[in-house]
Amino acid sequence: MHHFIQLTDLIEELKACHIHIGDLEHVDAVLQNIISDGPDKLQVVADFDRTLSKYTHRGQICATCHNVLEEGGVLPDFYKEKALKLRDKYFSIETDPEMTIEEKTPYMIEWWTEAHDLLNMCHITKEAVQKMVANSTAKLRDGCKWLFDECHRASIPLLIFSAGVGDVIEEIIHQQSTLYDNMHIVSNYMNFDKEGKMVGFKNDIIHVFNKNENAIHKSDYFENLKDRVNIILIGDSLGDLQMADGAEHMKNKLKIGFLNTKVDETLELYKKKFDIVIVQDESLDLLNAVIRKVI
Ligand code: C5P
Numbered sequence: 001m002h003h004f005i006q007l008t009d010l011i012e013e014l015k016a017c018h019i020h021i022g023d024l025e026h027v028d029a030v031l032q033n034i035i036s037d038g039p040d041k042l043q044v045v046a047d048f049d050r051t052l053s054k055y056t057h058r059g060q061i062c063a064t065c066h067n068v069l070e071e072g073g074v075l076p077d078f079y080k081e082k083a084l085k086l087r088d089k090y091f092s093i094e095t096d097p098e099m100t101i102e103e104k105t106p107y108m109i110e111w112w113t114e115a116h117d118l119l120n121m122c123h124i125t126k127e128a129v130q131k132m133v134a135n136s137t138a139k140l141r142d143g144c145k146w147l148f149d150e151c152h153r154a155s156i157p158l159l160i161f162s163a164g165v166g167d168v169i170e171e172i173i174h175q176q177s178t179l180y181d182n183m184h185i186v187s188n189y190m191n192f193d194k195e196g197k198m199v200g201f202k203n204d205i206i207h208v209f210n211k212n213e214n215a216i217h218k219s220d221y222f223e224n225l226k227d228r229v230n231i232i233l234i235g236d237s238l239g240d241l242q243m244a245d246g247a248e249h250m251k252n253k254l255k256i257g258f259l260n261t262k263v264d265e266t267l268e269l270y271k272k273k274f275d276i277v278i279v280q281d282e283s284l285d286l287l288n289a290v291i292r293k294v295i
Helices: 002-010 024-037 065-071 077-094 101-120 126-135 144-153 166-176 238-242 263-273 285-294
Strands: 019-021 042-046 158-165 183-188 190-192 198-201 230-235 252-259 276-279
Touching (some): 024 252, 024 285, 065 077, 126 166, 144 285, 230 285, 238 263
Parallel strands (some): 158 183, 252 276
Antiparallel strands (some): 190 198
């Protein structure tokens, strides 16, 4: 407790009332280690939608990768109608605090399969993706540009692991910040034919609850970073907790979770699963405060 009081003095942002911590002593110890080991030992793994991107901007709900395609004003009306119907059906399952991940998974596979099939019918182009992103309400969180710039400057690897659409994520980052070479995106990427029209997706579906079993854990990504024994994981879904399962040599892992919806019903569960829970915040201030102490 004594240490924690010292630490909160160090990181002013931890004192904010929308920050919830289940185990203060644990967070204190992990943070002290991560800060004293410095930037060469750190790697960051982040979810994209509603983690690096905003859930709300000045109170108005912002677009996810998929919403960008719906509200972009480019794809045919039937796309938007059907995509919204799918979300009505499946989003409440995704965020249902009463269901287990095992119970939710088959529904998520159904959702992603149907959504990808629907998109395949639209023969979207890369230019259309640029236009839709520019037209959309998708926004990186306040402080995201600072995070990207500083992680790049300090050579801290940043993995963005998303069940959204990789092409849309890259475009959002290009338009609102910079995609640096220390950043790596693992997501659902579109395949384009010779005429530049989308013809399906590359690789297997990444949905919210299979971030434990995908390409990245089988690839050499974490193996190549095995000297970076400290990891900050940041997400908004319980599925995001598995994003760094492939990293086996971890000494210190700090799990930060944004709780964007169903706050009353879900806060206690999130406090058990994430080390730090941030409720209704449009910024990355807390993560950036930690990074600022590390570098
Ligand atoms: O980047 P992240 O992994 O959070 O992206 C997945 C999010 O996209 C999910 O939280 C889900 O609600 C949303 N989604 C959507 N439409 C789909 C599939 C997923 O809005 N067709």
